[in-house]
Amino acid sequence: xxxxxxxxxxxxxxxxxxxxxxxxxxxxxxxxxxxxxxxxxxxxxxxxxxxxxxxxxxxxxxxxxxxxxxxxxxxxxxxxxxxxxxxxxxxxxxxxxxxxxxxxxxxxxxxxxxxxxxxxxxxxxxxxxxxxxxxxxxxxxxxxxxxxxxxxxxxxxxxxxxxxxxxxxxxxxxxxxxxxxxxxxxxxxxxxxxxxxxxxxxxxxxxxxxxxxxxxxxxxxxxxxxxxxxxxxxxxxxxxxxxxxxxxxxxxxxxxxxxxxxxxxxxxxxxxxxxxxxxxxxxxxxxxxxxxxxxxxxxxxxxxxxxxxxxxxxxxxxxxxxxxxxxxxxxxxxxxxxxxxxxxxxxxxxxxxxxxxxxxxxxxxxxxxxxxxxxxxxxxxxxxxxxxxxxxxxxxxxxxxxxxxxxxxxxxxxxxxxxxxxxxxxxxx
Amino acid sequence: xxxxxxxxxxxxxxxxxxxxxxxxxxxxxxxxxxxxxxxxxxxxxxxxxxxxxxxxxxxxxxxxxxxxxxxxxxxxxxxxxxxxxxxxxxxxxxxxxxxxxxxxxxxxxxxxxxxxxxxxxxxxxxxxxxxxxxxxxxxxxxxxxxxxxxxxxxxxxxxxxxxxxxxxxxxxxxxxxxxxxxxxxxxxxxxxxxxxxxxxxxxxxx
Numbered sequence: 001x002x003x004x005x006x007x008x009x010x011x012x013x014x015x016x017x018x019x020x021x022x023x024x025x026x027x028x029x030x031x032x033x034x035x036x037x038x039x040x041x042x043x044x045x046x047x048x049x050x051x052x053x054x055x056x057x058x059x060x061x062x063x064x065x066x067x068x069x070x071x072x073x074x075x076x077x078x079x080x081x082x083x084x085x086x087x088x089x090x091x092x093x094x095x096x097x098x099x100x101x102x103x104x105x106x107x108x109x110x111x112x113x114x115x116x117x118x119x120x121x122x123x124x125x126x127x128x129x130x131x132x133x134x135x136x137x138x139x140x141x142x143x144x145x146x147x148x149x150x151x152x153x154x155x156x157x158x159x160x161x162x163x164x165x166x167x168x169x170x171x172x173x174x175x176x177x178x179x180x181x182x183x184x185x186x187x188x189x190x191x192x193x194x195x196x197x198x199x200x201x202x203x204x205x206x207x208x209x210x211x212x213x214x215x216x217x218x219x220x221x222x223x224x225x226x227x228x229x230x231x232x233x234x235x236x237x238x239x240x241x242x243x244x245x246x247x248x249x250x251x252x253x254x255x256x257x258x259x260x261x262x263x264x265x266x267x268x269x270x271x272x273x274x275x276x277x278x279x280x281x282x283x284x285x286x287x288x289x290x291x292x293x294x295x296x297x298x299x300x301x302x303x304x305x306x307x308x309x310x311x312x313x314x315x316x317x318x319x320x321x322x323x324x325x326x327x328x329x330x331x332x333x334x335x336x337x338x339x340x341x342x343x344x345x346x347x348x349x350x351x352x353x354x355x356x357x358x359x360x361x362x363x364x365x366x367x368x369x370x371x372x373x374x375x376x377x378x379x380x381x382x383x384x385x386x387x388x389x390x391x392x393x394x395x396x397x398x399x400x401x402x403x404x405x406x407x408x409x410x411x412x413x414x415x416x417x418x419x420x421x422x423x424x425x426x427x428x429x
Numbered sequence: 430x431x432x433x434x435x436x437x438x439x440x441x442x443x444x445x446x447x448x449x450x451x452x453x454x455x456x457x458x459x460x461x462x463x464x465x466x467x468x469x470x471x472x473x474x475x476x477x478x479x480x481x482x483x484x485x486x487x488x489x490x491x492x493x494x495x496x497x498x499x500x501x502x503x504x505x506x507x508x509x510x511x512x513x514x515x516x517x518x519x520x521x522x523x524x525x526x527x528x529x530x531x532x533x534x535x536x537x538x539x540x541x542x543x544x545x546x547x548x549x550x551x552x553x554x555x556x557x558x559x560x561x562x563x564x565x566x567x568x569x570x571x572x573x574x575x576x577x578x579x580x581x582x583x584x585x586x587x588x589x590x591x592x593x594x595x596x597x598x599x600x601x602x603x604x605x606x607x608x609x610x611x612x613x614x615x616x617x618x619x620x621x622x623x624x625x626x627x628x629x630x631x632x633x634x635x
Contacts, residue, residue: 428477
């Protein structure tokens with residue numbers, strides 16, 4: 001196997017266009033890792049040599065106006081390490097390559113943190129090179145660095161390869177509609193009226209393939225008067241949750257157009273609308289369920305979520321994913337997808353407060369008084385202690401929690417740390 | 430000749446139906462005998478308001494909920510622990526965009542229940558929310574420290590924990606159109622003394 005790794009510099013957000021152009025070299029491409037393109041060229045060695053490939057690739061990159069670090073190795077990891085660190089020699093290779101070995105495609109957001117903690121811990125005992133790390137006895141690694149340490153070691157030795165998520169160029173779905181001057185399409189409502197059948201057609205084609213749209217581009221062609229400075233207006237929309245119907249998508253488009261057209265109205269009537277599905281992903285099954293409408297409900301909910309996100313901004317609207325975790329701030333995370341299997345927390349975690357402070361607040365205790373922001377509150381009762389002590393691999397938390405009932409105020413959730421300091425962390429409002 | 434009150438009520442109902450408004454539907458609540466009106470604003474205050482709201486959501490498991498906050502401090506784990514399916518809730522951290530977020534959520538017509546902090550001091554904002562709530566037939570819960578006097582709000586009450594932390598004590602301040610009784614499918618809730626007092630007061634006023 002011979003793999004070429006192409007790491008773009010400066011960072012390239014969308015690698016799909018260049019990947020499509022690189023299909024001339026090999027059908028086996030991977031764009032799973034951000035800003036990186038992998039091409040398997042080993043099987044094409046009878047068609048071209050590596051030098052020819054490199055020369056052609058550089059020419060192609062120049063056509064696209066891109067610059068990149070390119071390296072060829074025996075595996076994806078080797079090629080990427082060569083491209084980013086310039087060597088595969090363990091004596092020269094720094095531990096900075098650990099995140100690559102741990103999570104090549106950067107799919108787990110926690111992996112870089114784990115790798116960095118490993119690097120810091122090893123640096124404290126004077127280990128800075130891969131060769132030094134490889135001299136550590138294998139039996140010592142799981143106890144100190146867990147599964148992550150073993151995985152890195154196995155990948156450095158080439159005992160465990162990363163999978164190759166194959167990328168296949170998508171068929172383009174393009175729809176358009178021609179309009180006339182007497183259609184008087186220059187404002188939002190007629191625009192949405194004419195856009196709907198275009199969307200309907202595009203989504204029907206997607207539905208037939210069992211797909212949903214996650215990104216679309218539509219452009220409006222305007223009547224070319226001499227006063228019109230921008231005869232084509234374009235919008236690219238990335239839905240935070242894929243859409244499968246025009247009914248769900250139109251409100252999202254309305255939200256965007258309402259804002260943009262208020263800021264910059266159309267200069268003349270629209271004479272044509274072009275719509276292209278840029279990205280799609282697997283959808284629901286073609287046949288609706290006869291006995292329930294869960295998928296439909298989910299679709300409506302997702303559409304509302306996308307619409308709200310369009311208005312408020314990404315990350316502002318979310319669902320909650322609950323985790324089986326005693327540390328309250330880690331017991332849930334923001335997500336967009338519906339959580340399928342909710343954990344059963346009964347008998348595992350005592351009842352948590354309804355409100356949690358983003359940062360615990362220091363409080364003082366004196367006799368039967370609790371001072372919150374220097375205001376005294378009379379304590380009525382204390383609950384039994386709940387000890388929380390996490391493992392040392394993650395960010396360690398050692399706290400003793402209490403629910404405290406106060407006079408005339410909602411009960412509060414406080415903790416005492418190892419230094420015997422008290423903090424307010426939440427309240428049962 | 431004086432018209433019969435029943436006929437007037439019937440006529441009123443016909444007019445509201447023609448206008449596409451829904452004034453007589455109420456969500457059941459085991460702690461609030463009058464229920465919670467749909468398509469209207471409800472303001473809740475008191476030291477146990479969030480706990481009460483969570484119980485209300487548990488009692489109405491089919492509701493799709495949009496929970497908006499200026500700075501998100503709710504702990505969804507607590508909702509899950511108290512028996513609320515978090516998957517039917519959508520949360521939003523809105524900052525200064527709270528009003529437009531709630532308005533947008535109402536315009537979606539997907540959510541039957543919307544929760545927001547009560548920071549709308551201008552009556553025209555409340556009026557806008559009330560109209561949208563009526564149109565989408567959704568209940569908007571406004572959580573506040575102190576109840577305000579604003580006519581677009583249909584139901585206002587304060588909630589605190591009951592004796593020994595069991596149940597809730599509800600102080601009803603306002604219940605516009607409160608003649609609707611608890612739905613028959615739910616057992617008639619036992620009122621706390623305070624609630625009875627306020628219900629009686631409200632009836633007297635009516």
